[in-house]
Amino acid sequence: MKAIILAAGEGSRLRPLTNTTPKPIIKIFGKTIIEHNLEHIYKYVSEIIIIVKYKQEEIKKVIGDEYEGVKVTYIEQNDEKGTGAAIRGIKLEKDVLIMNGDSIFGKEDLKKICKLDGYGALAKKVDEPEKYGIFEIDEKNIIKKVVEKPKEFIGDLANVGVYKFSPEIFEIAEKIELSERGEYEITDAINIFAEKEKFQAIKLEEDFIDVGYPWDILDANSFFLKNLKKSKIKGEIEEGVTINGEIILSKGAVLKAGTYIEGNVFIGKNSVIGPNVYLRGETVIGENCRIGNAVEIKNSSIGDNTNVAHLSYIGDSIIG
Template identity: 30%
Template sequence: MKAVILAAGRGRRMGRLTDTLPKPLISVLGKPIIHHIIESLPPSIDHIIVVIGYQGNKIKRYLKEKFPLVSFSFVRQDRLVGPAYALLQVKDFFTKPQERFILIYGDELPSKTEIKKCLSHNYSCLCHFISKPIPTGVVKVNKDGMIIKLVEHRKPTSKPVMAAGGVMVLNSDIFNYRKVLHQKSGEYYLTPMLNRFNKAYPMYIVLGQDDLYFTTPADIERFSK
């Protein structure tokens, strides 16, 4: 089974922390975020495709040095215009119909247990309850813990929400859905593609740690306490 890690972004809200490092290489609890991601993956993941962009060669060198026995492929994202655009860069790696894979954002910090729970379902999404008003994708679920709809909230809400985290179990049919440009941000978010995918392949939610997100240096400090 393949894993796809989206690690192309800079993370501008991290300020000076990303002047010399891409966001996935920022250290949390003594290791870069992307190091934690690789360590969280089970042995059933036999190939990891990493989408790189901003200072991508640093990510490539780090992973090849720290994980010499892991099978990696690296794909360079030429335009940093959102996660949907990034995901579509790896389409050619999937030649089997409905080939299942796990997608992880390069600034997510899943535990081994959370990854295991996500993979225990055919299709799933790791979610977090977020109490702070931040722009995020909000998940609406039914009583059985299955996703009804995802809604992109670019304007922060003052109410706690269940947010879609950066871990999803999908299949290669996701590449058949058209990416949609978010007019105000100028980026291609995954939300429209995921809503179409969810209609064909219902996704379960897996609840992760509350308020787990890294958008500013204060978030790194808060989590490291």
């Protein structure tokens, strides 16, 4: 089986962050969104194909030509728009995992669909189905079709953008027509595929993190930090540092004297914190950062290579 990751979009709702960084390589808890998923699927696929367009060189620079020994190939999406357009023109001879590159999925959920005997899609139970693309299923969880934002209740299992198909999906994608909004929709291809093959809805059992807006980055970091059960210390802690919580202190990072940490915190490689810095709430500090004397940071995300000068306060913010 091969994997196709859709990573060509501009991520306009995440601006201004995506003005410089394409959404799939925005970092959450010290790791890019796309890498959070790659670490869970690479064992099950023979090749990873990433569909790129917007700022594609940035994605290539981060991911490279292989991931944990698995070949990575890049295909540039043409000027056609839509998730269906992303797979038009591709021809594969093996089953394929197709997934959005801008959401984070749980390890076991991805394992389940990768090892599925047959074809299917991950689905999340939602409270307001009229706001989502909803799978209409039968009593055995077999998908009949997907309906975008249904006006009448047909179910409450939402499409989250992870699918396992046979190679026939590429033939189907060539035949779909433009939607009313002028895009080729992968949901149209799903509906045709579901008429031909048994296509199963697999309910998510783990948390699904959709990073749609800037504030979702804070929520995503908070999720990982709240689930941090044990500190991992690879950096240096000077005397006089107080830590009330669990932290990840990456290689080369330094906590200088007088620094006080209250809550769970992530600190990236080679970042220098302090002296006399106060970190609280769920805070993530990226790589190669310098947090100066007497700085206070609360519930925030500090990007790589950021300098926060002395006597500053940052709260509930995304910087860098």
